[in-house]
Amino acid sequence: MNNKYKITILAITIVIIFILFLRVLNSNKTYQPNQMIGKKIPEFILEDLFNKNMKLDSKILSEKDFVVLNIWASWCVPCQIEHPFLMNLKNKNKINIVGLNYKDENANAKNFLKKNGNPFSLIGVDKKGEIAIQLGAYGVPETYILKKGKIIFKHIGPLNEDATNKILELKK
Amino acid sequence: MKKIIFIIIFFILSSNVFSANEELKNKIYKNVRCIVCQGQSIYESNSDFAIDLKKLISKKLDSGESEKQIYDFLISRYGEWVVFNPALNFNSLALWLLPLIIFMIGGLLIYRLNINKKK
Amino acid sequence: MAGYIGNLTLFLSLIFNGFLIFSLIKGIKNNNFKELKTISFFNDSIFFLLLISFLILIYCFIVSDFSNVAVYQNSHTAKPLIYKISGAWGNHEGSMVLFILILSLFSFVFFRTKVIEKLKFYTVFFQAILILIFLIFLILTSNPFDQIVPKPLQGLGLNPILQDPLLAIHPPFLYFGYVGFSLVFSFALAGLVTNNFDKLWSKVANFWIILPWSLLTIGIGLGSFWAYYELGWGGYWFWDPVENASLMPWLAATALVHSNIVTFKKDKLHSWTALLSIFTFIMSLLGTFLVRSGVLNSVHAFANDPYRGVYILSSILLITFFSLAIFIVKSPKKFLYEKYYFFQRDNFILINNCFLIFFLSVVLVGTVYPIILDAISGKSISVGPIYYHTILAPFLFIFLFFMSHGPLLSWNKEDKFLQIKNFKIFFPISIVISSVIIFWFFNYKDIILILGLFFSVYLIISVLFDWFLQKKLTIHFGRLISHLGFGVLIFAIFVNAYLSKEINAAMKVGDEVKIQEFIIKFKSINKIKKENYEEVFGNFLVINKEKQIELTPSIRRYDQPIQFTSETSIKTNFIVDYYFAINLSEFEKEKIMVRFYYKPLMFWIWFSILLIAIGGIYQTFRLKNEQ
Numbered sequence: 001m002n003n004k005y006k007i008t009i010l011a012i013t014i015v016i017i018f019i020l021f022l023r024v025l026n027s028n029k030t031y032q033p034n035q036m037i038g039k040k041i042p043e044f045i046l047e048d049l050f051n052k053n054m055k056l057d058s059k060i061l062s063e064k065d066f067v068v069l070n071i072w073a074s075w076c077v078p079c080q081i082e083h084p085f086l087m088n089l090k091n092k093n094k095i096n097i098v099g100l101n102y103k104d105e106n107a108n109a110k111n112f113l114k115k116n117g118n119p120f121s122l123i124g125v126d127k128k129g130e131i132a133i134q135l136g137a138y139g140v141p142e143t144y145i146l147k148k149g150k151i152i153f154k155h156i157g158p159l160n161e162d163a164t165n166k167i168l169e170l171k172k
Numbered sequence: 173m174k175k176i177i178f179i180i181i182f183f184i185l186s187s188n189v190f191s192a193n194e195e196l197k198n199k200i201y202k203n204v205r206c207i208v209c210q211g212q213s214i215y216e217s218n219s220d221f222a223i224d225l226k227k228l229i230s231k232k233l234d235s236g237e238s239e240k241q242i243y244d245f246l247i248s249r250y251g252e253w254v255v256f257n258p259a260l261n262f263n264s265l266a267l268w269l270l271p272l273i274i275f276m277i278g279g280l281l282i283y284r285l286n287i288n289k290k291k
Numbered sequence: 292m293a294g295y296i297g298n299l300t301l302f303l304s305l306i307f308n309g310f311l312i313f314s315l316i317k318g319i320k321n322n323n324f325k326e327l328k329t330i331s332f333f334n335d336s337i338f339f340l341l342l343i344s345f346l347i348l349i350y351c352f353i354v355s356d357f358s359n360v361a362v363y364q365n366s367h368t369a370k371p372l373i374y375k376i377s378g379a380w381g382n383h384e385g386s387m388v389l390f391i392l393i394l395s396l397f398s399f400v401f402f403r404t405k406v407i408e409k410l411k412f413y414t415v416f417f418q419a420i421l422i423l424i425f426l427i428f429l430i431l432t433s434n435p436f437d438q439i440v441p442k443p444l445q446g447l448g449l450n451p452i453l454q455d456p457l458l459a460i461h462p463p464f465l466y467f468g469y470v471g472f473s474l475v476f477s478f479a480l481a482g483l484v485t486n487n488f489d490k491l492w493s494k495v496a497n498f499w500i501i502l503p504w505s506l507l508t509i510g511i512g513l514g515s516f517w518a519y520y521e522l523g524w525g526g527y528w529f530w531d532p533v534e535n536a537s538l539m540p541w542l543a544a545t546a547l548v549h550s551n552i553v554t555f556k557k558d559k560l561h562s563w564t565a566l567l568s569i570f571t572f573i574m575s576l577l578g579t580f581l582v583r584s585g586v587l588n589s590v591h592a593f594a595n596d597p598y599r600g601v602y603i604l605s606s607i608l609l610i611t612f613f614s615l616a617i618f619i620v621k622s623p624k625k626f627l628y629e630k631y632y633f634f635q636r637d638n639f640i641l642i643n644n645c646f647l648i649f650f651l652s653v654v655l656v657g658t659v660y661p662i663i664l665d666a667i668s669g670k671s672i673s674v675g676p677i678y679y680h681t682i683l684a685p686f687l688f689i690f691l692f693f694m695s696h697g698p699l700l701s702w703n704k705e706d707k708f709l710q711i712k713n714f715k716i717f718f719p720i721s722i723v724i725s726s727v728i729i730f731w732f733f734n735y736k737d738i739i740l741i742l743g744l745f746f747s748v749y750l751i752i753s754v755l756f757d758w759f760l761q762k763k764l765t766i767h768f769g770r771l772i773s774h775l776g777f778g779v780l781i782f783a784i785f786v787n788a789y790l791s792k793e794i795n796a797a798m799k800v801g802d803e804v805k806i807q808e809f810i811i812k813f814k815s816i817n818k819i820k821k822e823n824y825e826e827v828f829g830n831f832l833v834i835n836k837e838k839q840i841e842l843t844p845s846i847r848r849y850d851q852p853i854q855f856t857s858e859t860s861i862k863t864n865f866i867v868d869y870y871f872a873i874n875l876s877e878f879e880k881e882k883i884m885v886r887f888y889y890k891p892l893m894f895w896i897w898f899s900i901l902l903i904a905i906g907g908i909y910q911t912f913r914l915k916n917e918q
Contacts, residue, residue: 003619003620006619007616007619007620010612010615010616010619011612014608014611014612017608018604018605018608020663020666020667021580021586021604021663022601022604023666023667024586024662024663024665024666025584025586025600025601025604027665027666033207033249033250033251033253033254034251035247035248035249035250035251036249103220103224128224128227129220129224130224130228132224133224133225133228133249134249135249136249136250138207138208138221138250139208139220139221198793198795203675203677205673213675215524216522216524251670251671252670252671252672252673253671253672253673254673255673256673256674256675256676256677257673257675257677257678263664263668263670263672264672266656266660267656267657267660267674267678268682270652270656270660271649271652271653271656271682274648274649274652275645275646275648275649275652275686278644278645278648278649279645281627281645282631282638282641282642282645284627285627285629285630285631285638285641286630286631286632286633286638287630287631287632
């Protein structure tokens with residue numbers, strides 16, 4: 001092989017490496033697990049925060065056409081930021097939102113809702129955070145959109161303008 | 173007498189089981205990535221997420237699930253990234269093959285450069 | 292004010308570097324290599340100007356000049372002096388200045404050695420190009436003398452985990468190693484371009500390979516030692532991408548150290564040695580890229596800025612392209628036509644190189660592949676210790692075997708029967724020693740452990756055998772001590788991996804737990820207040836059979852920025868380390884999480900790394916005296 005070919009091959013290799021690493025540089029480095037998208041939610045039955053006789057049951061959720069499941073806690077600061085968006089979704093857009101109260105004190109959670117309003121039709125109490133792990137969440141807040149019990153969309157972190165628009169679009 | 177021996181054996185066995193279980197727990201902890209801390213295993217982290225996962229794994233182990241079942245569960249929830257030890261599959265194939273190929277090329281080269289010993 | 296002078300000297304060094312390159316090109320064009328005076332003047336000036344910049348930066352840190360961005364972001368008035376100073380290279384900007392300063396220092400020293408003028412000319416030329424590339428990078432994207440207006444009253448502080456005496460000296464060693472390889476890179480390119488890649492080249496190069504190699508060895512050892520006592524998880528090597536980034540040039544350089552001996556002794560293997568010289572520095576650059584560009588999520592990674600990443604990436608790839616292109620065009624005698632006899636020293640060095648390149652490729656693929664896979668397919672996989680251990684261990688054993696016999700072979704005569712004789716001596720001795728160790732100390736027998744101990748003992752025996760046979764010890768001392776160190780290192784790593792014990796417990800004052808053969812008593816706690824942190828000590832007593840060991844781990848609360856760190860307490864008797872760390876518990880509020888580690892032979896891991904480095908340093912001094 002003569003040198004011209006060798007150098008051409010070298011140049012091509014270098015360009016490929018450049019493009020690869022450029023993609024690496026521009027890619028999003030925070031990891032977002034999306035394994036659960038497209039899958040059915042795991043089975044669980046949780047007591048409601050306000051009424052011990054009410055239950056947040058995955059079977060009942062699976063019968064509904066469109067449910068927003070929001071994981072929240074009173075101690076979580078970003079949850080306060082996203083709260084107005086949840087209130088809007090419920091009041092303006094009449095969307096059915098259920099809550100998953102994550103590793104919280106019941107009294108604090110109730111206080112939080114009293115102060116900021118309650119957007120949830122039902123609130124499952126996940127004292128140990130186990131159901132959150134079953135759902136594939138790794139922190140609060142996270143929001144899941146369920147269609148007949150299947151997770152079709154998931155948002156990590158506090159809801160914002162874009163995320164709520166996306167939810168409304170999915171509703172249609 | 174027989175009873176006493178039985179009790180002793182039972183204790184030895186159960187203590188072994190206990191320590192083996194602890195060892196296995198730590199082994200699994202070290203092999204599971206703490207996703208929120210990035211770069212650490214849950215063994216090395218005291219973040220909320222790591223503590224929850226540790227509790228859950230401990231519970232699953234105590235209820236008799238195997239190491240593999242636990243990894244499978246975690247992978248189904250958080251993706252392959254959550255486990256440090258890459259399984260042998262299409263994505264990780266290059267990881268094992270590339271170095272071996274390089275080694276083989278080197279070996280072949282040396283073989284070619286060697287003069288036949290009979291000469 | 293100081294900042295302006297710093298900026299000025301930085302710009303001046305860039306301008307002088309321009310002059311230097313210009314006059315070098317003029318000399319090359321006119322084929323006149325005698326005009327060394329001007330070259331020497333510019334070359335020296337650049338070094339001194341950069342040195343002044345660096346000293347000014349340190350000065351800014353000492354006087355806490357917060358009008359300087361780098362100082363503002365990484366320092367604080369309430370910090371001990373030593374960490375103010377080390378803060379100067381504990382951040383991206385400052386460490387880049389050090390990086391360039393070392394490039395220039397090597398050029399400065401090299402200029403004073405005895406080499407053919409033409410070679411000297413070209414080497415300084417390539418080195419100046421490197422300085423140019425990184426100086427522009429520094430000034431454009433990470434100027435250490437950037438000012439803030441108005442001047443803040445207080446700095447943001449240095450990450451407490453970095454406030455450690457070892458970490459003050461660990462990066463300079465690493466940089467001297469990493470960046471030190473630049474000189475042999477430039478020297479190799481010079482040798483190629485001028486068709487001077489021969490025995491003489493390799494004689495001079497030897498010094499410039501072994502010196503940075505020794506420093507890098509120390510740097511890696513220090514980093515690992517720091518991780519061991521500071522991070523508090525009882526481990527000393529985590530296969531973290533940043534650790535790997537320092538291991539890759541080390542492995543390449545180790546291969547180079549050996550192949551260069553063949554080039555020197557037998558006038559063979561030129562093109563491979565040249566390629567390795569280039570490749571070693573490229574590995575250093577790759578490490579720099581991985582650490583600096585923010586493609587990694589790691590404890591070590593510096594704050595990232597995508598623009599920086601693109602610049603480093605393009606410059607590194609340009610350097611790679613041009614150096615390899617030069618290699619392709621000017622590569623000396625084809626080593627593919629050389630002949631080797633199996634039982635001869637040069638052939639065993641080929642085998643050594645094959646293994647080292649394999650180890651390197653494992654580390655390289657393990658570090659880079661997941662990053663690239665994630666970027667192109669969005670699939671994230673983790674590559675952890677188990678991967679490295681599984682793939683490396685079997686090869687390591689064979690490597691140790693070849694390493695035991697290689698140095699006993701002759702350079703010029705093939706003697707198979709001597710090696711069979713040696714084998715008949717080493718084999719039974721190592722079998723006896725390793726089985727005594729295994730049956731004496733271990734409760735369970737793992738095949739990997741047995742093989743690890745056997746082959747490391749085998750190497751140690753062969754080195755000692757070699758040692759006592761040598762008549763002229765001074766020539767071989769460097770190699771013997773390094774090889775001995777490597778044998779001890781592997782031995783200690785294996786024993787440590789299989790005999791370590793750990794205990795986790797939640798305890799409060801007055802508690803006593805008995806786990807395995809240890810009794811741990813939590814006796815008391817006490818608090819002290821220091822200049823920049825508060826510290827809570829736990830006083831523990833560990834009873835292991837008759838031995839009683841007192842340990843006092845602590846938790847520190849730093850004020851600027853507010854952060855908790857856990858300080859370990861380690862007692863060693865040179866055979867075993869007793870290692871204690873505590874953490875605030877989130878499970879149970881009133882208790883403290885206690886971690887106790889029983890770590891055998893840790894001292895020997897550090898000591899053997901030191902031996903490896905000492906061998907190298909001895910060799911550099913011997914070479915220096917010879918020249």
